[in-house]
Amino acid sequence: MSRGALSFRAVRKVYDPEGKAVLALDGVDLDIAPGEFCAIVGPSGCGKTTLLNAVAGFETLTAGAIQLDGRTIATPDASAAPGEDRIVVFQNGALFPWRSVMWNITCGPVMQGRMSEREAREHGLKLLARVGLKGCEDKYPNDLSGGQKRRVEIVRALINDPAVLLLDEPFRALDALTKSVMQEYLLELLVQFPKTVFFITHDLEEALFLGDKVVVFTSRPGRIKEVVSVDIPKPRSHEVLTSPRFLELKAALSAVVHTEAMRAFEAGEKEMAR
Numbered sequence: 001m002s003r004g005a006l007s008f009r010a011v012r013k014v015y016d017p018e019g020k021a022v023l024a025l026d027g028v029d030l031d032i033a034p035g036e037f038c039a040i041v042g043p044s045g046c047g048k049t050t051l052l053n054a055v056a057g058f059e060t061l062t063a064g065a066i067q068l069d070g071r072t073i074a075t076p077d078a079s080a081a082p083g084e085d086r087i088v089v090f091q092n093g094a095l096f097p098w099r100s101v102m103w104n105i106t107c108g109p110v111m112q113g114r115m116s117e118r119e120a121r122e123h124g125l126k127l128l129a130r131v132g133l134k135g136c137e138d139k140y141p142n143d144l145s146g147g148q149k150r151r152v153e154i155v156r157a158l159i160n161d162p163a164v165l166l167l168d169e170p171f172r173a174l175d176a177l178t179k180s181v182m183q184e185y186l187l188e189l190l191v192q193f194p195k196t197v198f199f200i201t202h203d204l205e206e207a208l209f210l211g212d213k214v215v216v217f218t219s220r221p222g223r224i225k226e227v228v229s230v231d232i233p234k235p236r237s238h239e240v241l242t243s244p245r246f247l248e249l250k251a252a253l254s255a256v257v258h259t260e261a262m263r264a265f266e267a268g269e270k271e272m273a274r
């Protein structure tokens, strides 16, 4: 893969609601290689979504810079508008319920004039078949299960052929079984359609199962505490979850995250006591 290199340099973000400054991110330096799956974990409120939003173009920076393939996409002075090179899949989904699955998938490339309706439909049908949704193209989102909706959303993102996929806890609302199936679907799709992935999760097992690396953030202000390289070969199936190496990585990751979660909790208690 030749595109999708993300680099973060000294990224800082201060929110200033009603003059009470909230330092969300402070000095984040990170490189994500083209085609790399980077899972982001860290305590609640440490700035994970803020960082994702800055890449997506929804949030400005207070200091620092983010580059995509050498092109600066965010600085304090400017941020590149959201575009089809960086697509977000949200945890609560964002399908239009009154439109068919096919419409939801193809509206982006068709409206932007990048594909004819026929081309988009053909491509959409192919992608739906790859995620086990053959025959669902004329259904409406509310006719689908949570897992099926999530697959439609991922197909909708992939049809745009983005350089970077940004996923903010996409499987959070799913039951454990559906979630594990979705994780395998995602890995399989990425073999067929390689993308750089920025994936936020609170689930350490999910981070290790999917990630080439797992970035652990400190409690707020978010800084990078540790980067864990997941040296388990891909393709991975759920059998790896019980392998000695997986369990070893999980124990180490869990210890780091737990320390930070405790810090975040104590900081929250102090703030409440003020």
Ligand SMILES: Nc1ncnc2c1ncn2[C@@H]1O[C@H](COP(=O)(O)OP(=O)(O)OP(=O)(O)O)[C@@H](O)[C@H]1O
Pocket: 015, 016, 017, 022, 023, 024, 042, 043, 044, 045, 046, 047, 048, 049, 050, 051, 220
């Ligand atoms: N628009 C905003 N205005 C003011 N403060 C904000 C705003 N958005 C986020 N924050 C604060 O910035 C910090 C980081 O928020 P963010 O949502 O990025 O954290 P997070 O790590 O994604 O949290 P979670 O894991 O709970 O989703 C939090 O303290 C949050 O309250």
